[in-house]
Amino acid sequence: MWKHKNIVPILIVFGIVSTLLALFAVSSWWWVFLVLFVWLGSTTWGAFDIRQGYFTDVFYKKKHENRRRVSLTFDDGPTPVTLDILALLKQHQAKATFFCIGKQINKHPDIFRKIIEEGHTIGNHTMNHSKGFGFLNAQQIEQEIDSCDASINDIVPHKPRFFRPPFGVTNPSVAKAVKETKHHVIGWSNRSLDTIIDDENKIFDRVSTRLVPGDIILLHDTSNKTLRVATRLLEYMKQQDFQSVTIDELLNLPAYEH
Ligand SMILES: [Zn+2]
Known part of the structure; x- marks a missing residue:
């Protein structure tokens, strides 16, 4: 291999x-x-390319999914936009997974609590989402993961099992850190590039034309642009009979350590 x-x-x-x-x-x-x-x-x-699982095991899709289930995931929140995303998901009876940044949780604890109250899953996305994440050593990464877990634990009695590295970067230090902290690395199979592409139509086309059962879709609850894309995407999914479920349901893995 x-x-x-x-x-x-x-x-x-x-x-x-x-x-x-x-x-x-x-x-x-x-x-x-x-x-x-x-x-x-x-x-x-x-x-x-997080899908390669080159340095560590990565869950990036549900293979051989025989139902029309996918997982919408939202990274980098919570932010005020998260509230609109939550309302949209409720309207469509859809469930999603939010990979939250610790310092954002500290800024918006009520929004964070609402994500859980509405039946969605949360995962760890580090404390600071450092731009130099790829250059941190294993100990620094462990600290980033542990601090984010602590911010989550301040609000809810959950220790998340799911971790998504910032920018989807994996390397020997990330592999060592997650082995130590016992997190599952969650990637994606359908990347919207919603923080890079300006044109909403292009983002929607990119995700919708490639959508297949078992997909894990990467979006960010940080802009109104993504909110509009998600609105169209959920309409499209309804027409195509796709259902969004949480990562734990899709992969049949526990989301939290109790
Ligand atoms: Zn991120």
């Missing part, structure tokens, strides 16, 4: 052998470059 823990030992052996052969002029240095290229390519690809 193309996983970090399997690939690295193989690349080290190939690296040593190709370097020795090149040093004794038996083969070309190009083999050494090739090994380096494969190492760099796999590391970068694995770090930025």
Whole structure:
């Protein structure tokens, strides 16, 4: 399997052998470059495409889903927009999962409480959502996860099991941290790019045309643009007989440790 823990030992052996052969002029240095290229390519690809589960196990969709169920997920809240998203979900009797940032929970505890009261699931999305998340060491990541869990625990008696890394970045430090904190890493299979694309039609088309049963859809409860996209998306899902359920229901995994 193309996983970090399997690939690295193989690349080290190939690296040593190709370097020795090149040093004794038996083969070309190009083999050494090739090994380096494969190492760099796999590391970068694995770090930025969460679906690969290259460094750690990642749940990014429900495979072989035979019902028309999907999971809407909202990251980076709670914010005042979350209230409108909650009203929209209620109107459609849809359930979602919110990956909350600790410092946002501290800012909007009442909105956070409402997410839970309305039957949605929450997951950990770190304390600060640092822009340099990909460069933090395992201990710093653990601290980010633990502080977010503590903010959640201040309000509800739940310790979440689900963790979504900021920007979907995984690397050896993230793998080490989640092993320690015992969280499941949750990715996505349908990325809206709602924080990158300006055109609402494009975001809606992108998500709706690729929508398949078992999908985990990534959105952000941080803008009115996403609220409008979600409004159209839920209408479309109704027409197509898709139902949004929480991640724990979709994956049949407990969302909290009690
Ligand atoms: Zn985020």
